[in-house]
Amino acid sequence: MPRARIIRDMKAxxxxxxxxVVRQAFRYLTHNTTLPAKVRAQAQLQLNAFPRDARPTAIHxxxxxxxxxxxxxxxxxxxRFQFRLKALxxxxxxxxxSTW
Amino acid sequence: xxxxxxxxxxALINKISTAIFGNVYNPQGIRTGNKxxxxxxxxxxxxxxxxxxxxxxLREITKMVPEMNLIDQGEKTRLEDLAERKKRGKGxxxxxxxxxxxxxxx
Numbered sequence: 086m087p088r089a090r091i092i093r094d095m096k097a098x099x100x101x102x103x104x105x106v107v108r109q110a111f112r113y114l115t116h117n118t119t120l121p122a123k124v125r126a127q128a129q130l131q132l133n134a135f136p137r138d139a140r141p142t143a144i145h146x147x148x149x150x151x152x153x154x155x156x157x158x159x160x161x162x163x164x165r166f167q168f169r170l171k172a173l174x175x176x177x178x179x180x181x182x183s184t185w
Numbered sequence: 186x187x188x189x190x191x192x193x194x195x196a197l198i199n200k201i202s203t204a205i206f207g208n209v210y211n212p213q214g215i216r217t218g219n220k221x222x223x224x225x226x227x228x229x230x231x232x233x234x235x236x237x238x239x240x241x242x243l244r245e246i247t248k249m250v251p252e253m254n255l256i257d258q259g260e261k262t263r264l265e266d267l268a269e270r271k272k273r274g275k276g277x278x279x280x281x282x283x284x285x286x287x288x289x290x291x
Binding site for chain 1: 218
């Protein structure tokens with residue numbers, strides 16, 4: 086079972102994906118200055134009515150192993166320590182220890 | 186040719202060129218929100234960050250194949266503990282014998 090923070094992030098990602106198209110439509114209305122002010126204000130209210138997880142900024146890349154939210158290498162989706170452990174174990178193809 | 190004439194000519198050229206190349210003629214640079222429509226949808230990328238691995242629970246296996254007679258060890262110990270507690274008189278109180286109902290009677 087994944088960590089609670091990961092589950093929370095999964096939920097946020099699902100919400101973002103499902104509400105994205107409608108949100109973008111409302112965002113278009115609010116950003117369009119040629120539309121009447123009332124329409125734009127209503128679109129802003131609609132945007133505020135979305136759940137908190139609907140914003141793409143609510144999601145955060147987390148470590149797949151530990152759920153750590155900081156120091157996560159995007160290419161491997163692992164935090165720096167798990168990356169080191171796995172790399173030394175040889176579980177990451179193409180990753181090699183080197184010094185210079 | 187004066188400067189004003191030159192600028193008006195440039196504006197005209199701009200207008201014609203937008204019509205030819207299918208662009209939007211927007212000399213004042215008014216915000217039409219088109220940049221929102223131009224953005225690509227990030228939902229599929231965002232949603233595929235975590236690998237989609239479904240955890241199979243023991244309960245599902247026993248439900249599918251009851252002939253296997255698999256024992257849920259956690260559930261077994263829980264029931265044993267409950268029976269032990271009941272033997273010591275620490276089981277759940279009967280209806281109307283709990284703390285709340287006795288308080289109300291007083």
